Amino acid sequence: MTPSQPSEPPSPTARPSGLQRPEAGRVIAALTGVGVRRHTTDQVILDDIDWTVRAGEHWALLGANGAGKTTVLRLVGALMFPTVGAVEVLGHRLGRVDVRELRAAIGLVSGAQKVPQDATAHTVVLTGATGTVQPLWRKYDQATRERADELLAELDCKELADRPYGVCSGGQRARILIARALMADPSLLLLDEPFNALDLPSREDLIDALHRLAVGRPELATVTVTHHLEELSPAIGHAVLLRDGRVQALGPVAEVLTGERMTACFGRPIEVSRHEGRWLARSGPVEVVRAV
Template identity: 75%
Template sequence: MDDANTEPRTHRAVVELAGVGVHRYTTGQVILDGIDWAVRAGEHWALLGANGAGKTSLLRLIGAMGHPTVGTVEVLGERLGRVDVRELRARIGLVSTAQPVPLRETAHTVVLTGATGTVQPLWKNYDAATRERAALLLAEMECEELADRPFGVCSGGQKARVLLARALMSDPALLLLDEPFNALDLPSREDLIDAMWRLAAGRPDLATITVTHHLEELSPAIGHVMLLRGGRALARGPAGEVLTGDRLTECFGRPIEVTRHDGRWLARSGRAEQAGPFASRG
């Protein structure tokens, strides 16, 4: 009997990377090198690192938007290079402020486009059940009052929650969040963190990977973290073991102090020339 078919759903890997490297063909520059990583159903990961560490390149591989130069990438049981990436992308939810969406259409219509994975709505593809699902997802994100508002006039925080609802339209097993807190003010950030916390509680099999620059943007649902530096995995594992002052100091190249309160993280940095790293707390 095939072990993969008998393994409990909540233990199955939805992402598996082995010896993954990405090299820029024109210059030979190494973007990613020797990445081994597994993300299992129900796990919530954060991907942290300085600008240029390789976070975006790694997320592109997992989102089936690129291929590795070396190594293997398997997403939702499919290996890149052996699968139609268009079909695979339809099974992956993505939230990014860089996503093209129809700004003049209503928030409800933007969510509907998640059902077809298109920029513009394909009206003949949306039956009554699909329209109802879009409305329910807006309600789940606590922004149902935005249903008839043009997406382009929504605030940054409102747009982020609408895009999260859009990403859920296909009922994905894997959700990728590429700097979803970009340019959000404090109340909007907290609204989105609350939405992601509720999402994790309500969908126990959903796996998420969040790329961010700030520890205070991590919801209490984040249980695992990978630190990238120079295209390599500096550390990965349970958040409490990875998010230490010593490891973040090594990752970002300056002294960092880490604290935790009620499941939320905070990182503070002293002057770069200060001798010795801060101690990790919490």
């Protein structure tokens, strides 16, 4: 988006000015001493959050309902500002940068996204180039249309190109939305409960697609919000546990996703196991839990 044309959407697949492709290991997003309060009730939503995401890292963000996961995702996605503390995304501090440029370099996938149900999968992916709900046909050249085809193929749903989005299954919709999010060639991909309401085959198809994406795009950083360890692909290497707006644990998955820490986070006894890169969590009776 240029200063002389503030109402125009960004050019298809063009990277915003000042936002360069991050080098491997470079900081993509950083939260320092971040707190968020609801102004109307003074309720603490997040408290003293410190967290850094680097290029090529794949994070899981876990916690019970109301733990603050979506708020953290909105901060990293430049969709809101903290009450206190600092949020830096792609080298720019929120409050000192045009967040519209930042958002153009961040891919977001959420079930709350508005998508025309009668639009074909190819059309839905095309709208990711302009960041719009409805397609802006004059903005899409042949290269942009071909890129949409390539992304559908990368997410293993090329055969859905001409199918209306509204008749696609939940798993197919999730992969179409990921392809859409990748149209702007983002450095950061945020996935807000992408497995919600998926059946087992659809869940596994999506996990496979995300794993391939991580392998094929080594510079891409991802953050996945989920309630279930079973939904984590083998590519997930780091995790954050949130409880009541505070970080319970963060770091490499082997250190964070333990029975002890999951029990403390969710408030009930949880057993955790791992097999060939995939996780399994099961819970026992609530009354066994000790106070923490």
